[in-house]
Amino acid sequence: MTTPKRVEIGWPALGIAVTAELDDRNAALAQSLWDAMPYRSLQGHALVAGHHLYHVAPVHSLLYQAATYKVEDRRYEPDGTIFASRLQHLGIKYGELTEPMPAIPIGRVVPDDVDSLAEAGRAVWEAVYTTKKPVIAEVRRAGENNGHSLPRLTVTDPEADALIGDLHAETERIWLEAPQELVDLHEGRIPSCAGSYETVLTTLLFVNGETRPLGYAAYGGLVRAAYEDVPLESLRQMARILTSTPAEFLAYCGLEKVWYFTRRTLDCIDRIDNRDDFAALMAHMTLYLNCLGGWNLHLFPWQLGDHLRRVSAPA
Template sequence: MSETLSGPTRTSAGRLLDIAWPDLGITVTAELDGRNPELADALWEALPYRSLQGHALVAGAHLYHVAPVPSLLHLPASTRIPDRREAPDGTVFCSALQHLGIKYGTLTEPMPASPIGRIRPEDMPALLEAGRATWDAVYSTKKEILVEVRPAGTAGGHSIPRLHATHPDANRLIHDLHTETERIWLEAPPELADMHRGWIPSGAGTFDTVLPTLLFVNGETRPLGYAAYGGLVRAAVADMPIDSLRQMTRLLVGIPAEFLGYCGLDKLWTYTQRFLACLDHLDREDFLAVTGQMALYINCLGGWNLHLYPWNTADHLRRHDPAHAGQPA
């Protein structure tokens, strides 16, 4: 698939999408209801696709996955829910974190969100079943549950968008990022899988420990994709001067990528070095193309990090009722 970051313009109200979890034997249908048409249209143009299904780890009953839609990083939302906790169960959201999300029960995190539609009421029991199964997979069993999003009633499929740059070094970098992203989109990146098995060639992990390294890798990868690269894309679209974009890039991406390379994500560090080496030669469009492709790759890594991390290691720790905070156990 070839894509630009400008986004399509067709209207979206009344369109139906099937959201399926083949391994679970569950399919639900969502209706795009006309809210945030630019986001909904960008999603629609990317269909069909598959992704690793994730589940919120701190916010409550919320499903989300990385959508292969570079323009979600910057497209504006015309309709915002001030507090997504108040959205009806079954609300479908698009996010500037490059996520497609679905609220299926109680949420605890108060944050604005951008809705694009609703799951049909008759499909809510199936959605609840998918949510519970995904939570079990992410938190404990580590079963890889894939989600497929497609126009309702159509066959599934999958592709990863490839952006393009005119500068030859940038375009070669985009090609390699695209190839690697395709390789790891639906299968765990080998370097992350090795890390979670305790194979860390650099020796990262004081006194042979593994869990602290996994924690730090997760804590660095997510903001690198969500905040650094997502922020650079949005700043470029908002016409930040190119010299400022270059300066911010050097400030934001080098140090975390070097650390992640030391921990085992060698390819990420190599790609980052190649980006920094050609940065001064990129115009705004080439800068957007590279940062957009990097964001998709890193957000894919982040999704796998969240899935592979052994969250149930501290299963004995449970949150206390706020009314009893500070009281002896």
């Protein structure tokens, strides 16, 4: 067994930091995360799964890198377990989980810091559910300085490479600051007047329902398909089928840049002549959409449903 890689995960706004060790159960995934450090990201909290923290990690390879070890049900893993996800998330279990699903562990918060982790988890839940004050996670190698950068891939076609440059710049711009389009939408400023009878919550609900799968499933799925040797022409067809309709709808709801970048992407794909370049462009679209999705989940007014609580079954 190799020496564990020690990392520090801190939330300066909360005054809390924990130390974790990345292990060799999924060594390649742990190395990819290690290589991306240091970075910062908006801290999210699970909304249906239980006591679980996650944030979007700026690591393109998380979308496609194969796991060598999986657990069948993450509910039974120790508190403090760190998971890598093909949704481009770094997740940390800090208490009871209710969602039974396989997961990819890559490390664990040291036992002495598990109580501090739970404290951070409760504070992040309050931020996501009620206060809407962003909590930024700082992830670094233990003993090293904090910092932040987003990876920028390159491709051979000049037009596609210019598009990647623009996507990278826009993702950097909104990575740690809420996108104005989403702020306007959540404050009821919707130029298209989307929302029947002047409602806003209905539009927010549909935007959330389209943004997350567009990043997680459509663009993220295209990256995985490219690395699984799907023929390039089939990849082009899949891109047109999977991305155009939801992106156009999101523009109607106020996220015009999603449609703008999607149109440019679809215009470019016939010029791309190899799967690696196709995957690179789709990876940048995925990171951009996943960043938007994270902000949308943070801004969404979950507290409006506070009166709706689970009903326990009779004993």
